[in-house]
Amino acid sequence: MTQEEKTARQDGGVRERLLAAALGLFNSKGYAAASVREIVEASGVTKPVLYYYFGNKEGLYLELMNGPLAEFESSLKRVTAFQGGVTERILHFCLTILELVRENVEVARLVYAIYYGPPQGAPHIDFNTLFDRMVESIGEMVREGAENGELRPDAGQDGAWAVISILNTAMEEQFCHTPPRIDGPQMERMLRLLMEGLAAKTA
Template structure:
């Protein structure tokens, strides 16, 4: 928020953001299907037409939450894949960087995991798997490059990728569900480093 933001813009932005935040809280506490437009507008302190103006519907709010998170994710991935350092360094930078944006967006992540593992809730069409798929694809590329340059032994790329992304995925889940996570960011770096040491030449 800069000093040049006008009062009107500030108001509009905050209404829109408030609707997104309250919808997310309700989706996570009651479930998407059980949350009504009436509850969202009541929580945000606005009228129904205000929600319809910004998002058209509950589905529109859901898609905005998913699409804006995907945009953040993709922008972060683009920053994290800079070809600097060894394959080992790049894989660690990529994984810890993803863990960081996960932590920054943990409530949207909570919704994504709930929808992914829960029963169908009538959510609009959005492939939550896209996040996992992209993590797999980028890590596989980095591993393949490390094998090509002779930094890693010629292990099956799919297996090694699975090991790395599984550690990251399970750590995210631990931080979503365990108030006292058994592993932190530094533990992720150690675990991935141990796996990468194991396939190093």
């Protein structure tokens, strides 16, 4: 066996296979009802391998979550750098987030299931900071819009939450329906209707 073959054994993709299988099964059955036995069977390895790589079921779950979460969080940071009028910035923000969700539907689905569902014995993961970050960013944009006269002065919290509602529901649609009943263009149109209600009155 050569050095490359050693690499192949070391990096035979066991970790990735386990993570992929776990994602699928946690999504389709939930944490509690997805057994270690079926996860390893779907990965083509034996049970102690899972314990070798991840310590236990919880460790697998935490690693499954923490990777995409960090990625999503860094993407969230980047998207707030967009420049333009407030309406265009809000649209850009929401469309980018929605695209992110569409590119990671399975992970997003699991995140939402965890957020809305019971823990099922799974270790606690706090998604609030992520969602709160989005709420905050949108709130900041609406506030700026109200201050610079682009949006009505009383747009504030209510306006921000109305934007968040449209984004949130559009995101949820990506994994609740096949095909989703709301796509990017439709969410944009919805937001534009709302932004008209938020617009400063010039008459």
